[in-house]
Amino acid sequence: MLKGMAANEESALAAFTAGDEAGLAFLFRVYYPVLVVFACKFTSKAIAEEIVNEAFYKIWEKRSMFNSLSHFRSYLYKIVYHDCLKAKQVAIPDELPSEAIDAFDYNAELIKSETLRHLYQAIESLPAQCKAVFTQLYVEGKTVRETADEMGIAVSTVKAQKARGLVLLKAKLGTIEPGMLLLSFFLLR
Template identity: 30%
Template sequence: MTTDFAYIKTIQQRIANNNDMKAYEALYKLLFPSLFRFSFSFVKSHEAAEEIVSDTFIKVWQQAAQLNHIHNLKAYLFTLTKNLSINYVTRCDKHILYTIDDFTYDHSITWQHPEDIFISGEAIRKINQAIHSLPSQCRIIFQLVKLEGLTYQEAADVLGLSLPTVRNQVTIGMKKLLQSLPAFQFTVPV
């Protein structure tokens, strides 16, 4: 799901300039599900992920005056959520080292537009299954870029990876998805 950058920017300005609680609630409702799934991929606990995302939004409220200095609030929130999630995992188990391959970002595809209702439940299941079958790093990057709408650079920043790595992983993900979903092959119109 791609979130409108301009809409988030408007909410961000309302929070920063006016301490607008309704704008804060709108931001929370808009991004909580995505941030929760992202945190859950690290902590593997619904309660911990919920608490981490709540802490993320508390930090946003506490730093409301500085929000005007953040160019992309959505990418900032994903980065903050990642850092809080890794801190939680580190506190819980100080003896195990984690890499990005240890995390699985599980994102269920949801459809927001009326024309999407024509896609059958079976098709949605196959798409989710194909995404889940991607290698872990590729899956996380693919989901952040293609499903959450982050740019390649934003995903690279959030995950601490290079831009070429993100580009390559998205390309690999697209190729593997197209290979595993032959019924969804698209042709370019002439």
């Protein structure tokens, strides 16, 4: 399934570089949430959202230069990273000393963001009811009872959909154990 998602991203990138706004919209939906999480490591959520929006505008202006998905991703993350540092220095110059910038492991954060992006994509590909249950339980942090009440289904149905979601995610994401998958999900947020 991840190969299929990558193919969709490749197709969207080709459309994007050709000037098709549908390609931009697809890439925005895929990358916006994880880039905001990435940017929040440096600044507030409101500023992070503004920086990510601006990054997509900047990248649209340079769309013809991207010849691969990895080049696109790398450039996008670097724009967001540098703009966050600029915003931080302008807004609160003393809050982020240079040793903190040096100590920050950009590559580790990039890996976390990409892992989170794959996880979100896999959750999005779950069947509708399974996705709704999984999202309420793991993304929104609701209990099984709250989820059952809100969705108007039995507790046993919620538990079954939760188990089904874990099995499907494990199949989509490879050999990651379900417990490790969920641990990764919560650690990467």
